[in-house]
Amino acid sequence: MGEDGAVTSASQRPDGPTPSPRLIATDLDGTLLRDDQSVSPRTVAALAAAEEAGIEVFFVTGRPARWMDVVADHVHGHGLAICANGAAVVDLHAGREFVQVRSLPRDAALSVVRALRAAVPGTSFAVELTTGINYEPTYPPFFKDPGATLATAEKLLSEDGGEAATPVLKLLAHHAEIAPDEFLAMARGAASEYASITRSSPTSLLEISGHGVSKASTLALCCAERGIDPSEVVAFGDMPNDVEMLTWAGTSYAMGNAHPDVIAAASGQTVANNEDGVALVIERILADRLAGRQP
Structure with a gap:
């Protein structure tokens, strides 16, 4: 469904099969956030619905912890976010406490x-x-x-x-x-x-x-702690710092506004960040799960 309730046409739907994930990993700027740095009501609802359905959502961003105000209210059960391109795991429920730091010597x-x-x-x-x-x-x-x-x-x-x-x-x-x-x-x-x-x-x-520090490597550590396999992860991104994460995840989506290297790395593509591309995919995942169309 579109934001105004209209059915999204096939040409606007993300490419590829709809997975049944245990974790959604999404970049922020240019991906989850609109260009005005806002989280749309549709996206807020999709994130909450995913968590309600038992799918963990991780924000995985180049932003430092102190710039996470825009999404701090939308991290639900675990409260964690991966910041600074994987250099830090931060608990947004605990005043941006650093849970893990992978520093640059x-x-x-x-x-x-x-x-x-x-x-x-x-x-x-x-x-x-x-x-x-x-x-x-x-x-x-x-x-x-x-x-x-x-x-x-x-x-x-x-x-x-x-x-x-x-x-x-x-x-x-x-x-x-x-x-x-x-x-x-x-x-x-x-x-x-x-x-x-x-x-x-x-x-x-x-x-x-630091060598080996990326969104992908830190996300892999977080998933291993939860017993989550890469095949159970759906990832979203738009810029070169997302390429490793999109390659690592079992299913990945480049945004409609993504860098060419990101489009080449991802297994699918959704619409642009200003068109709520992440929300569109989450809605499809949940709709397919409700309809019993899990792979």
């Missing part, structure tokens, strides 16, 4: 900084900690974080600083002139031996995590 982050300064001049950096973000004076300012410290990345990552014991969740790298996919390819070529490098922004902004 400071020496690895410094190696990335040095490699990118040499290979891609003009790159500026920010450092995302469990306590907040700090960044270089040339980095685009974070208006949501007015208390950030401004200093070079080398100083921000120094083991001698006041926050030296605070875990680094990810390093952010920005370039004002190079196209996003080109910047990603250049950075991976120069520094992939030190860390995992991806992107989720439409701008030339890269997100750099």
